[in-house]
Amino acid sequence: xxxxxxxxxxxxxxxxxxxxxxxxxxxxxxxxxxxxSPETMRRVQAAVDALGYxxxxxARSLRTATSSTIGVVSDYVASGMFSSAMLSGANAxxxxxxxLLVIGESEGDLGVRxxxxxxxxxxRVDGIVYATRTTLxxxxxxxxxxxxxxxxxxxxxxxxxxxxxxxxxxxxxxAARALLSAGIDSDVYMVGEDPxxxxxxxxxxxxxxxxxxxxxxxxxxxxxxxEWEVGHARRAVDAWLRSGNRPRGLVCMNDRVALGAYEAxxxxxxxxxxxxxxxxxxxxxxxxxxxxxxxxxxxxxxEMGALAVELLLHRSRGEKAIHRLTMPLLMxxxxxxxxxxxx
Amino acid sequence: xxxxxxxxxxxxxxxxxxxxxxxxxxxxxxxxxxxxSPETMRRVQAAVDALGYxxxxxARSLRTATSSTIGVVSDYVASGMFSSAMLSGANAxxxxxxxLLVIGESEGDLGVRxxxxxxxxxxRVDGIVYATRTTLxxxxxxxxxxxxxxxxxxxxxxxxxxxxxxxxxxxxxxAARALLSAGIDSDVYMVGEDPxxxxxxxxxxxxxxxxxxxxxxxxxxxxxxxEWEVGHARRAVDAWLRSGNRPRGLVCMNDRVALGAYEAxxxxxxxxxxxxxxxxxxxxxxxxxxxxxxxxxxxxxxEMGALAVELLLHRSRGEKAIHRLTMPLLMxxxxxxxxxxxx
DNA sequence: CTGTTAGCGCCTTCAA
DNA sequence: TTGAAGGCGCTAACAG
Numbered sequence: 001x002x003x004x005x006x007x008x009x010x011x012x013x014x015x016x017x018x019x020x021x022x023x024x025x026x027x028x029x030x031x032x033x034x035x036x037s038p039e040t041m042r043r044v045q046a047a048v049d050a051l052g053y054x055x056x057x058x059a060r061s062l063r064t065a066t067s068s069t070i071g072v073v074s075d076y077v078a079s080g081m082f083s084s085a086m087l088s089g090a091n092a093x094x095x096x097x098x099x100l101l102v103i104g105e106s107e108g109d110l111g112v113r114x115x116x117x118x119x120x121x122x123x124r125v126d127g128i129v130y131a132t133r134t135t136l137x138x139x140x141x142x143x144x145x146x147x148x149x150x151x152x153x154x155x156x157x158x159x160x161x162x163x164x165x166x167x168x169x170x171x172x173x174x175a176a177r178a179l180l181s182a183g184i185d186s187d188v189y190m191v192g193e194d195p196x197x198x199x200x201x202x203x204x205x206x207x208x209x210x211x212x213x214x215x216x217x218x219x220x221x222x223x224x225x226x227e228w229e230v231g232h233a234r235r236a237v238d239a240w241l242r243s244g245n246r247p248r249g250l251v252c253m254n255d256r257v258a259l260g261a262y263e264a265x266x267x268x269x270x271x272x273x274x275x276x277x278x279x280x281x282x283x284x285x286x287x288x289x290x291x292x293x294x295x296x297x298x299x300x301x302x303e304m305g306a307l308a309v310e311l312l313l314h315r316s317r318g319e320k321a322i323h324r325l326t327m328p329l330l331m332x333x334x335x336x337x338x339x340x341x342x343x
Numbered sequence: 344x345x346x347x348x349x350x351x352x353x354x355x356x357x358x359x360x361x362x363x364x365x366x367x368x369x370x371x372x373x374x375x376x377x378x379x380s381p382e383t384m385r386r387v388q389a390a391v392d393a394l395g396y397x398x399x400x401x402a403r404s405l406r407t408a409t410s411s412t413i414g415v416v417s418d419y420v421a422s423g424m425f426s427s428a429m430l431s432g433a434n435a436x437x438x439x440x441x442x443l444l445v446i447g448e449s450e451g452d453l454g455v456r457x458x459x460x461x462x463x464x465x466x467r468v469d470g471i472v473y474a475t476r477t478t479l480x481x482x483x484x485x486x487x488x489x490x491x492x493x494x495x496x497x498x499x500x501x502x503x504x505x506x507x508x509x510x511x512x513x514x515x516x517x518a519a520r521a522l523l524s525a526g527i528d529s530d531v532y533m534v535g536e537d538p539x540x541x542x543x544x545x546x547x548x549x550x551x552x553x554x555x556x557x558x559x560x561x562x563x564x565x566x567x568x569x570e571w572e573v574g575h576a577r578r579a580v581d582a583w584l585r586s587g588n589r590p591r592g593l594v595c596m597n598d599r600v601a602l603g604a605y606e607a608x609x610x611x612x613x614x615x616x617x618x619x620x621x622x623x624x625x626x627x628x629x630x631x632x633x634x635x636x637x638x639x640x641x642x643x644x645x646e647m648g649a650l651a652v653e654l655l656l657h658r659s660r661g662e663k664a665i666h667r668l669t670m671p672l673l674m675x676x677x678x679x680x681x682x683x684x685x686x
Numbered sequence: 687c688t689g690t691t692a693g694c695g696c697c698t699t700c701a702a
Numbered sequence: 703t704t705g706a707a708g709g710c711g712c713t714a715a716c717a718g
Binding site for chain 2: 695696698
């Protein structure tokens with residue numbers, strides 16, 4: 001039933017018998033402020049409904065020099081298995097502030113990345129969230145200096161604005177504490193090492209775990225080095241077990257590594273959690289799929305994405321601050337149930 | 344070094360000593376068509392560089408009534424574990440056509456969904472891709488009739504435009520063929536049943552597998568009913584094995600179900616693939632993580648996303664057609680290696 | 687309380 | 703080959 005083609009504010013005003021100014025005020029919710037008569041409001045509202053009027057956001061943007069749109073430029077966030085939760089969180093926060101997200105994924109190509117940023121600036125986005133799939137130390141794309149920017153899951157020393165990161169140091173402590181709370185205070189090993197250049201999570205997690213163990217009068221017994229993938233972890237742990245080693249606790253760098261460790265342990269007839277407790281990082285779905293369910297220190301991707309756009313929009317919340325979001329402990333059944341501690 | 348604030352085409356034209364018309368022609372690549380002197384082009388180009396001019400896409404949109412932007416409205420695609428690959432494919436295809444994606448995720452809320460569509464129409468997107476995480480039969484949101492729309496991973500009987508779906512029927516055949524090629528022509532069971540209302544994948548896969556087996560003179564021996572989740576599958580298959588059943592081949596409705604089946608089989612000391620071959624659907628990362636690696640019929644999410652935006656942009660490619668994309672067989676090691684057939 | 691008016695930056699006929 | 707001028711739809715002074 002609504003309008004055949006393009007209905008403009010002028011049409012609405014005409015039908016309601018008022019000026020476009022009045023109609024505009026009403027549609028922008030400034031009716032009370034402008035003390036517009038209820039009768040007029042009703043007539044305008046009726047015209048809007050009758051005509052099926054839809055404001056032209058483009059025209060409004062041109063006029064107000066603001067687009068109610070946030071750009072999200074990332075390397076692989078959309079395709080990434082679960083880092084896409086960042087997008088989801090960003091989307092939710094954007095919606096809450098009446099904004100929409102324009103996204104662009106560079107798939108690792110720097111040229112594409114710069115062109116995406118250019119495109120977004122051209123579209124006059126209200127700001128850009130620059131995100132990476134893995135926690136990385138990066139060099140800030142130069143173009144980003146031209147607009148308000150929040151770094152998501154990455155950090156650049158020369159970035160003037162807010163940064164959102166997972167608290168991997170705290171996460172490392174949490175992982176260790178999960179073990180300590182179960183009375184496991186010796187023969188704890190870390191599985192995995194940091195492979196990607198620029199990646200910063202591994203070191204922090206390792207440090208956090210070390211610190212927590214030491215502050216409990218214990219210490220990390222060692223690191224089983226391997227890439228953060230199932231196969232690598234399985235082979236590394238298998239070889240390590242074959243040498244006669246027997247851990248009481250394993251802290252795996254991510255859930256896939258933990259799966260590899262599970263398989264290696266099973267291969268040697270070592271039951272989890274009865275003989276070895278396992279904790280890992282990520283808190284991905286995989287953790288819940290395994291048996292026993294994996295106790296994992298989760299990456300709060302959704303919250304990170306949401307916080308990033310909130311920081312972009314409400315510049316009050318700590319400018320040029322590094323926000324490290326707590327990595328919550330997702331309890332599974334892979335840690336011996338002696339005395340379960342609180343997070 | 345570039346301009347301090349807002350540089351307009353007028354500034355560029357002024358600096359180059361030409362009219363905005365000329366400058367506009369040059370920037371839109373119509374310089375040769377308009378036979379503009381090389382000297383003029385050079386001057387304009389120089390001015391652009393010197394001023395750091397960036398075209399105002401908003402103004403252009405207003406004028407041309409086209410935004411070079413595609414809306415993607417989905418239920419959970421962004422947060423979905425691997426269906427986010429649809430987004431990634433859509434993004435790639437959009438980029439290839441010099442478009443950007445504006446996304447919105449309703450998280451299942453119909454009100455939010457309609458508001459998102461409204462927002463996008465208001466922004467004058469060039470079209471909307473409406474996507475769902477799981478393959479669904481839906482009722483078409485009414486607002487979508489107001490713009491060119493492509494349905495992605497869902498179908499509505501009254502939709503006038505293109506639809507992109509995975510070919511689950513063919514996928515079912517492929518799964519069965521993978522078993523048949525290995526000489527497994529009896530005692531083949533399907534694991535899983537279609538739980539979600541509106542979901543259509545399960546029935547098609549079942550039918551496809553049935554048809555393929557029957558066309559080979561065999562038949563499906565039965566269905567082990569369970570929800571498409573690890574735990575449900577494990578319990579269902581375990582109970583079924585406990586009753587003394589022994590399959591030669593298992594076709595699992597998705598990779599998670601296959602994981603559950605793996606665990607149940609292991610619990611009964613039945614080795615994969617030596618005694619039982621397993622095939623599943625999805626082709627998710629999980630398939631490659633398991634041991635033995637799972638042979639899985641993959642959902643071509645990336646290609647689906649890409650095709651959807653291509654169909655949106657180039658309306659030649661079959662209007663109001665249902666495009667069913669082939670589900671490729673990802674070879675793992677979960678099918679007995681007698682004689683490996685081709686896909 | 688409401689109307690008049692002047693652009694936002696760009697594209698594009700129409701003239702020259 | 704280039705310039706002048708109008709207008710896309712909307713907002714926001716500034717008057718009344």
